[in-house]
Amino acid sequence: MRRRSLLFAVPAGLLTLAACGDDKTDKGSASKSSSPVPTDSPQQSGKIVSGPVPDITAGKKWGEKPTVAKGSGTPSSDLAVKNVLPGSGVTVAKGDHLQANYLGQIWSSAKVFDNSYDRGAPAIFQIGMGQVIPGWDQALVGKKAGSRVELAIPPALGYGEQGNEQAGIKGTDTLVFVVDIVDSFNAKSSARGKKVAQEDKALPKVGTNTDGKAPSIDVPKTAAPTKLVSEYVLEGDGAVVKETDSLLVQYKGVLWADGKEFDSSYQREQLAQFGLSQVVKGWAQGLTGKKVGSRVLIVVPPALGYGDKPPQDGPIKKDSTLVFSVDILAKM
Known part of the structure; x- marks a missing residue:
């Protein structure tokens, strides 16, 4: 028996991510x-x-x-x-x-x-x-x-x-x-893992607050990395995320170019839920292997994001590098 797709409705902000994901059906265990x-x-x-x-x-x-x-x-x-x-x-x-x-x-x-x-x-x-x-x-x-x-x-x-x-x-x-x-879980939920040192000055620094408010993301005035970055900010002790999983998360996204926020579940006061097959490759690859209960910094280079086909009429421009803080609350 399958859970009705109503429960997999992707919040409006994440639809722009899903639009550029792989066209695979969600094979996460939650769909059963x-x-x-x-x-x-x-x-x-x-x-x-x-x-x-x-x-x-x-x-x-x-x-x-x-x-x-x-x-x-x-x-x-x-x-x-x-x-x-x-x-x-x-x-x-x-x-x-x-x-x-x-x-x-x-x-x-x-x-x-x-x-x-x-x-x-x-x-x-x-x-x-x-x-x-x-x-x-x-x-x-x-x-x-x-x-x-x-x-x-x-x-x-x-x-x-x-x-x-x-x-x-x-x-x-x-x-x-x-x-x-x-x-x-609700819109005030946060990851509550153990703090991990953020010592690489060439990478953005993400806030470690666990009060349900959006963490800060400070982007350095340096060239963006050309490869995917996925690093713990808070390391949880939950199950390891698989590429076939569906997740419940809080997240915030900013542009590397100017640090401006372009999307946030915190701002909408609505948790996001999605299958990793539904989102851009940078998210899917960056969250696979991480533990539930963690906050993860993901830096998505254009090739694993939107490349030269960004969402129309939005703040994300051609060949933008995207920076995300993602709290993995649960596997669906």
Whole structure:
């Protein structure tokens, strides 16, 4: 099952990068996940009750793939939410990018229709904004990272009367989810890795603040490098980025020629998400091999950026060298 492309919508500022990327489909692992995303999400809300929800019979620890019993009796017509294991991390807010592992099955049959545990990586969904089924939007906002939450979602707050034929979900099915909340990111999120010395005076110096504000980028008054530069500013300890991955990032871009900013997720107050196959080669090559949780300086020479075909009517001119600070928040 594929997550709907809605969740891969590239923010406006990054479209200019994607326009010059390779014409490959995104092969990142995130594209394999879809179950909380309906074909036509019924924008409804309902009462939240504490149960009933089926028993978790195995995999009871946070982060373990759970086994969930078949639903007993008639499920509630309301949204049932049980805090199985309370967390103590950041509180999930409306509009955040929620990172979570989950398993979904049908109440009446215990048929599992999707789970992220077998894929070996949590999924990321923007929560509370109608991009996932209403039951998720209602139940998970306000929960804390580190929590395990079990949901029993009635049809009206799931896939509605149309169900989801591809997943084998009928319009009358109540859905059961176990969700392990890993983290939550928003427009104030920053990389929080270990500071790395920036000793090369021929390279731009990037600020190391982690307060969610855009870091400074000071470009030296020297000739631009002719080869790609990719250096840690803050080195995280997360998973290594692969060339097939999709990422959630904060970034800022300036021109080497005059240091002027031409694009920034901070300015838009919106995180960027993309597959590395969708962006200019300088980004794809510069971020591959780096660790999640890092801030990376990337200097993109024209040949790996826009070359002699810059975006029309924009600040990037022919044969511009581009300088980026990129915070790798998560793999999608």
